Amino acid sequence: MTTNLMEDAPSAQTEIFLAHYRKVFARRRWSFLLPCCVIGLAGAVAAYVWPLKYQSDSLILIEQQKVPSQYVKPNVVSDLQSRLDTMTQQILSRTRLQKLIEDFHLYAGERNKETMDDLVDKMRGNIFVQPVQIPGRQDQLTAFHISYISRSPDTAQRVTNELTSLFIEYNLRTRAEDSASTTAFLRTELQAAADELSTQEHRLQDFKMKNLGALPEQFEANLQVMASLESQLQAVTNELQRAEQQKVYLISIRSEYEAIGRAAGGRGMLVAGTDGTHRSSDLANAEATLRDLKKRYESLTGQYTSEFPDVITTKKEIAHWESVVADLKTAAAKSPASPSPSPAQGPAPDPGVSPAIADATSHLKAIDLEIAAQKRDQMMLQKQIALMQDRLKETPLLEQQFAEISRDCDNARLNYQSLLQKQQQSELATQLEQRQQGEQFRVLDPAKRPDKAMPPNRLQIVLIGWVLGVIGGFGWVVLREFLDSTIRGKSDLELRTQVPILACIPTHLNSVQERRRIRRSRLELAVGVLLVLIVIGSGIGSMLRA
Template identity: 30%
Template sequence: MEVLNDMEEPKKTIFDQLSVFIYRKWLFLAPLAAGTVVGLMLSFEIPEKYSSSTLIVVEEQQIPEEYVTPTDRTPFSQRLNVISQQILSRTKLDQIIKEYKLYEDQGPSRLDRALAYITGNDIDYSTPEDTIEQMRQDIQFTVIGEAGGKKGQGSGGNAFSITYLGSDPQTTMEVTNTLASLFIEENLRVREQYAEGTSEFITSELDSAQEALEKQEQSIKEFKQAHMGALPEQLEANLRTLDRLQLELQNVTTNLKLNEDRRNVLEEQLSYGPIPASSSSMRGGLATELESAKGELAMLLSMFKETYPDVIILKKRIKDLEARLDENAGGSDKERRKNSLDVMNPAYAELMSVKSQISTLRQRDNEILRNMADYQRKVELTPNVEQQQSDLMRDYQISLDNYQGLLGKKMNARLAENLEKRQKGARFRVVDPANLPDSPDYPNKPLVSALGLLGGGAFGTGLVFLFEFLNPAFRKPEDFEGTIDIPVLSSIPLFLPDAGKTKPELKVVKGRTASA
């Protein structure tokens, strides 16, 4: 019999496929039952987990920022990341685990033992590191945006939720509330610590700035003392003094010229011979001149100080007149007779007075010239001194601005520190406390059982089709069509050897056993 391999395979109906499943029913039912059993075992073997959540919002500071500027402007997401890392630290979690005796009954399940036996790996859940890592996995933080939508951790938002998975409902709720309290306390501690650190840093910088400012003030003071008289702010006064000295020099020069001319006239008069005069008239003239000079001095003192140049000249003139009166009143008779011709001459007394004034005016002239040279030197030094002083004042102004700025920042830092200590700054507040879970969130037993059932059924279906593909069979006459090139004449129906037969019956006939 020749088989035609290139002929089309006859199409199979749904009944044909069903007959295949009926024929190989054990290949389907065995995996189906096994998958169902495994699913049921897993649903009861996996430990139950209860979840409890709490919602925390971020409240802005209660004092307006235009009155107190906060020192901590860390973005909410960054602050949440920092605090969450501190909460999830080994020390914090270990305290919570010991306080609530978490994970004490946790151990490898039979499934875990079976997997460990197959893979050859040892499983140990009793170490502190394992329990801490397990608790980290059971804690979840979710940032919630302003519109109420959830965002990933690290994004913006003004609220966040804390969710904890635990094996006991009551303990799960308490642990969630504890985590929320830790978040609030840690946020307050971090903000207060940040404010204190800022205040301490600014205080330290302020002390340094004050020390630098005082050094510069001392430098400026020493500089002004070293260049007193040539300072820029004294330039106008120096110029006015120069103008006054110039006028005074002109007056002194004029008076000196007049007195020198008068002296020349008197000397010329005296050269023609003495003019008789009595000694008493001579003394009277000196006394009159002395009284006139004293009156003029009193008038000058009423308008000027002791250091006024005309006052100094007049005092010296009065002193000379007093000395001449004493000299005229004393002396021996021989000297009086010797000088009687000259002393008794009024022109001679006037000549002596003029000479005295000339001497005084010359001294004053030299003094004015020295003062003018000194002031002129100071005026010439002023531009260089001004440049040096400008450099000092510029550095001083920079230091002063820095000091004043730090002083204002210190005051604001103290206000911000007090704000945080009184808990008036931005803070976390629990809006929705942790709930008491009434049913486990994990595992979903019906779903696990259904997945086991579906998995077993899928595996069984695959086995049926695999065996059917590897070991095909003809189950009806139509299966031969398209397979061989000769027609099917007849088919033998399903023959059951025991069909139509009845079981033998035993009957008792007159004490004998017979079979019917």
């Protein structure tokens, strides 16, 4: 028996627990029913009075340009999504929508109550531009829907068609404008690049002219010239040494002849014969030198301008040797009548000097002239070598400047060529757009008159209203129960006081009150049935209206 009592305890507890909540619900039934009915009926009314709306939709296909892009590259931004967004913003601008509202007499009922800005916002909320994405190729946009929601199906169709036309027209116009704008921009940039290139080329040319002969690109040639000059200098130096040795030799020969002449007494013949031979030899040497100089001058003028220092020096030497040749010729013509002694040979020989002495003297004079010429050549070569050395020293310094100027010039040239290519491509793309051969929109499905009103589903609204009503009713019951601070029963009282509870006197109804309670229960049952009927009726009504 004890076991039975222990087994019965949980069931008794559960029964008490359930009875408690049943009692709470019975006590708070109107607290539950009133919010439930109010919210539920509000949902039903809202569903019933919800205005019917119609949606018309058109599908626009985005056609790619007809000429392949490898031949004509489009010069308008190819991100269709961003371009579509821009177009949407442009078309849904206040000005355009206001014009649509006025043209199609939209929102006639609301015009007196709401401002134009409100109506524009409302219309903006009723227009939808929805891109069509290809599964697996989310980044490629091939088509998009344009739809408009209105209370009238005809208005929905007309406005959707108008919006479709606006999109197509706007796309064509903006593409042509954007393309022309791109081309114009490239043209301007190309002109600027050409000016820059010209400036850089002039700068390079000026630099080259200013540093002619010392340019880095002439460095190797200068080195070769330098080597040539040094070899020439070496040769001239050798010749000079040889001439000086010969001069010493001739001086010694002449001294011997003079000693022999003085010793033999017959010097006069030797001296006379020697003087004539000496003059003819000098003239020949001078003429040979003049010929060499002229050859060299011709060679130099072939390579350099007349302002080149070597050319100038050679020219002066030619003039000098021409005067020397002229003098020698004049002296040769006067020689038999009035022989003149050589100032370089010390005291003039006696009239009876032997021809050998005269010849030695003559050779000596020629050697002197040769030595003088060699020395001049040597000096000239040394100057040229010094000049070359200066140029070679300057070359590394000029090289940096030259590289900078050359780089600027190359960059300007590359920029110009790049812009030129782009400008030509852009011209082609612009012509393509102007001929409407580029990317364009085409209406695939024109807007049609909607046959059926669009959601919201009224039945769902009704159901949501009743669900919210039930939740609200429960919430109100819980809130009231939570806020209720009155004593509810024996256990409640026992928890709060140590004083014994002598008796719990239950509710007592007399016959009249019992009849009244029964009447009230029937009334509540009727109200409950009525509510159920209202729920069902509102659902059916909403479905029928939908």
